[in-house]
Amino acid sequence: xxxxxxxxxxxxxxxxxxxxxxxxxxxxxxxxxxxxxxxxxxxxxxxxxxxxxxxxxxxxxx
Amino acid sequence: xxxxxxxxxxxxxxxxxxxxxxxxxxxxxxxxxxxxxxxxxxxxxxxxxxxxxxxxxxxxxxxxxxxxxxxxxxxxxxxxxxxxxxxxxxxxxxxxxxxxxxxxxxxxxxxxxxxxxxxxxxxxxxxxxxxxxxxxxxxxxxxxxxxxxxxxxxxxxxxxxxxxxxxxxxxxxxxxxxxxxxxxxxxxxxxxxxxxxxxxxxxxxxxxxxxxxxxxxxxxxxxxxxxxxxxxxxxxxxxxxxxxxxxxxxxxxxxxxxxxxxxxxxxxxxxxxxxxxxxxxxx
Numbered sequence: 001x002x003x004x005x006x007x008x009x010x011x012x013x014x015x016x017x018x019x020x021x022x023x024x025x026x027x028x029x030x031x032x033x034x035x036x037x038x039x040x041x042x043x044x045x046x047x048x049x050x051x052x053x054x055x056x057x058x059x060x061x062x
Numbered sequence: 063x064x065x066x067x068x069x070x071x072x073x074x075x076x077x078x079x080x081x082x083x084x085x086x087x088x089x090x091x092x093x094x095x096x097x098x099x100x101x102x103x104x105x106x107x108x109x110x111x112x113x114x115x116x117x118x119x120x121x122x123x124x125x126x127x128x129x130x131x132x133x134x135x136x137x138x139x140x141x142x143x144x145x146x147x148x149x150x151x152x153x154x155x156x157x158x159x160x161x162x163x164x165x166x167x168x169x170x171x172x173x174x175x176x177x178x179x180x181x182x183x184x185x186x187x188x189x190x191x192x193x194x195x196x197x198x199x200x201x202x203x204x205x206x207x208x209x210x211x212x213x214x215x216x217x218x219x220x221x222x223x224x225x226x227x228x229x230x231x232x233x234x235x236x237x238x239x240x241x242x243x244x245x246x247x248x249x250x251x252x253x254x255x256x257x258x259x260x261x262x263x264x265x266x267x268x269x270x271x272x273x274x275x276x277x278x279x280x281x282x283x284x285x286x287x288x289x290x291x292x293x294x295x296x297x298x299x300x301x302x303x304x305x306x307x308x309x310x311x312x313x314x315x316x317x318x319x320x321x322x323x324x325x326x327x328x329x330x331x332x333x334x335x336x337x338x339x340x341x342x343x344x345x
Contacts, residue, residue, distance in 0.1 A: 021345045024156065024292050031152035038146030044098050046143045050123040051097035051107040051115040057223035058108045058119065059234030060255035061246050 068164065068329060072171040075103070079168050085110030089240030091233075100147065102154045103167025104280050106226065108233035110240075118202055118280050119229075121147040122219030126206040132214070151283055159288020163274055163281050164312075164327030169228045170274055174312070176266035184268045190276045191325065197221055198279035221279055223251070227259035228273075235259075270312040274327065285324030292345050295328065297321045301340040307332035317341060 038044070056062025079101050082092035092113050101114040124130060124144050133141035154162050163170050201221035210217045222229055234255065238246050265272040274281050288294070301318050308316040310332060313325045317332050318340075333341045 021292070024290050024345070027290060028153060028156040028292055031149050031156050034145045034149030035153055036149070038142055038144065038149050039098075041139060042142030042145055043140060044143065044146060046124055046127065047115055047120045047146060048095065048098040050120060052091070052093040054091055054237065055106070055108040055119065055123075055219075055222060055229070055233070056246075057219050058106050058226060058229035059237050059246070060223075060230050060252035061234075061238075061248065062218075062223065062251075 065331065065334070071165050072168075072174075075101075075166040076168040076171055079103075079105055079114050080109065080111035081113045082111045085112075086236065089237060089242070091237075100150050101166070101168070102150075102162035103169065104226075104228055104278060105168045106222075106229040106233040108229065108237065110233070110236055112233075117147050117151050119219060119222050119226075121151070122202055122206045122222060125203065126217035126219050128214055128216045131207070151280065152287060155284035155287025156291050158293040158328060159291040160281055160284045160324075160326060161293060161328035162284065163278070164329035167274075167280075169232075170271060170327070172228075172232075173266040173271045173273060176263060177268075177270050179267040181267040186265075186269055186272065186276070193276045194278055194282040197225065197277055198282040201225060202279045224255070225258065225277065227255070227262040227277075230255040230259040231263065270314065271327075275313060275325070281327075282324075285326075288324055288326065289322055293328070293343060294345070295321045295326055295332075296342050296344065298340045298342070300338045301336075302338055304337060306335050306337065307341060310335045 085091055089110065091108055091110055094113065096113045097107060097115050099114055100117040100120065102117075104118060105112060105114070105116055107115045107119055121144075124147065129138075129140050130144070132138070134144075201224065205220040206217045208217070209220070230252075234252065238248060238252070262273050262277070269275070295317060297318050303318055305316070305318075307318055308314070311317065312329060312331065313327055315323045315325045317323065317326060321341075328343065330343065333343065
């Protein structure tokens with residue numbers, strides 16, 4: 001028995017909304033993954049080193 | 063009802079970001095491991111009490127580091143450090159656009175408090191709003207990455223160095239005034255940045271959130287990402303176009319015309335103000 005597209009068509013507005021939410025959530029998860037990769041495989045000490053020393057540029061000296 | 067809750071969250075974020083109270087007495091900054099992590103807002107990591115890192119400052123610092131161009135072109139693992147601030151900034155923006163500006167950013171709260179001063183209101187031309195995109199792409203990304211004396215030499219965090227009024231007012235002024243050891247020699251740069259900070263502070267008393275509207279590179283990035291964020295504002299057909307939402311909006315936008323405006327900081331003032339409850343938020 002074939003799928004009844006007339007009763008449940010693929011491109012209804014609710015399906016598009018669901019797809020949109022899925023894609024936006026996937027993008028968010030990707031960004032969180034990038035952050036984790038940055039901390040785990042990169043060198044977070046670069047961030048720490050900058051943050052624990054007085055930033056001369058920030059205060060208008062450097 | 064939202065407004066007191068939002069204010070409570072803003073003050074909690076301000077407090078949580080500034081737990082190193084002794085810094086205001088000693089003139090030294092916090093050096094603990096928590097500074098490896100970012101605050102979802104703009105707050106200089108050289109502020110005496112700050113215990114977290116500014117994502118915009120960290121991004122510039124990594125982009126300006128001497129090894130980054132070589133690491134990027136040769137695919138060395140050092141370049142992966144960039145993913146932490148980029149991923150964090152993207153995650154905040156993709157979750158809720160500029161919501162962090164309206165609810166968490168301590169410098170946003172500082173501007174809101176300044177705006178409570180009883181000074182005359184002024185209008186700034188709308189044409190200045192795109193300035194913040196130049197701050198993001200030019201001063202935060204391109205200049206730190208490419209403007210170097212010689213290849214392999216370190217660059218500069220140009221937004222921090224030439225523009226950031228939060229760094230000047232909250233880190234520069236206190237640290238320089240408490241500099242009993244005579245470590246800091248102020249010059250033209252300090253005078254320039256101090257002048258800019260004074261303009262922003264004075265303007266904040268007369269215009270709501272001028273830094274967020276015209277200069278903030280984080281707000282620019284989060285506003286653009288807000289177009290595809292999970293949490294978004296919606297305006298239903300029930301809208302009667304009375305304009306009350308626009309009149310209370312701290313960013314001065316007409317949300318009933320552009321619900322997904324990149325300027326919207328998701329403060330939800332309009333939600334409470336709407337007489338027909340046409341404005342909502344959700345995925």
